Amino acid sequence: MGLLVDGNWQDQWYDTKSSGGKFVRSEASFRNWVTADGSAGPSGEGGFKAESGRYHLYVSYACPWAHRALIFRALIGLTDHIGVSVVDPDMLSDGWELKSAFPGATGDKLYGATFLREIYLKAKPDMTGRVTVPVLWDIERETIVSNESAEIIRMFNSAFNEVTGNHDDYWPEHLRAPIEPVNARIYDTVNNGVYKAGFATSQEAYDEAVHPLFDSLDWIEDILSRNRYLMGDRITEADWRLFTTLVRFDKVYHTHFKCNRQRIVDYPNLWAYVRELYQWPGVAETVNFDHIVHHYYYSHDTINPHRIVPITADPDFHAAPNRERLSAA
Structure with a gap:
């Protein structure tokens, strides 16, 4: 889990020394909203109208935050309207990689990128911050709408109602x-x-x-x-x-x-x-235990330095x- 600094990649783990051994999660970098009419949402800028085929998700099956977005994409009936690229489950010195050798990983369906950081840099060449999933990408403007899962699921919950005809509401007003x-x-x-x-x-x-x-x-x-x-x-x-x-x-x-x-x-x-x-x-179709198990045990060498992927509960x-x-x- 490296990060970009002024557009340059650095293989740098989270700094727990300065926080007394505590893990501190970074804030999301992109906080725009897709809305039904393209008006601005609660944060960020406007111009992201809900349209079929305009948006694309970059996800990891292993990541629980990305999983939220995949679930809402399925619940709301967006699978035919928003495409998905699935990263390789291993997250090593180059961060998330867009390879397709591991079953279920797709590679980058839009640009043929090798690393997810290339997608971040396409949106912001001088980007500083962590390269995380999920990423909601605007194909028309070629930029990142959002990489904040809590807000992406709320966009999916209501912005695309007229596109899908699905009015299920998982965030009801009352x-x-x-x-x-x-x-x-x-x-x-x-x-x-x-x-x-x-x-x-x-x-x-x-x-x-x-x-x-x-x-x-x-x-x-x-x-x-x-x-x-x-x-x-x-x-x-x-x-x-x-x-x-x-x-x-x-x-x-x-x-x-x-x-x-x-x-x-x-x-x-x-x-x-x-x-x-x-x-x-x-929902079951959004759960991939092979990716989940392999990612955690193989990627975190600070916890599992020999990268032994164990048998797990079933x-x-x-x-x-x-x-x-x-x-x-």
Whole structure:
């Protein structure tokens, strides 16, 4: 995981020395919005109108943040309207590579680029920052719209309604305010919490991350003992943002990131909930465990210096979740 500095690539890992051993995630660099009419969104500039065939996603099947975008692309019916290029699962000294040898990786379908950083530099030749996925690319203007997954899924949720004819709403107006604190806690302690535990380089930093992680999993388990979904009887973006971490947990985070107090299969309600979301129409096709397992164990030589890819747990995501009893009458 290197970065660009004034347009030049540097093979540089996250600096945990200056933060007392803590992993600190970088902010997204591009924060524009696709809107139905091309007007400006909450941040960035306007000019990005929702149109079929105009946009392209660069993703990694391994990355939970990119996975969010793939899920919403499937849920909203955008698979015929927004193309996808899938990077190689290995992320080594050159960062994300656009190769196609690993099954499921596609290479760059637009420009034949070798490295994802070339796409960033095409948008901004003097770019400084991390080269991350997902990337939402505007083919017409040849620039990056956004590399912030939380905002890309909200664009997909509503901007393309007239393009797809799909008006499913995972961020409904009346639930937006209560969703925010749930998202915030889950992001800090679960989505990012597994990384803060896994990338910690001091015992104090690890302890500071791993205990809130399991406190939050216990909290979510309690919610799901009473509710079918995080916000009640309606599935929302909060559920999908959580799902991409949970589906990876037992195969990689439990072992690789030392998040091993419990597995997700040890939580009756969480485990049933993950199975229900995995079995949601179109979602299983966005999950690629070969990419997930290979990426984490092979790419992070600071954690696994010999790059041994282990056998992993094989939970049955196809088992019946039986959560209908929690639906509202």
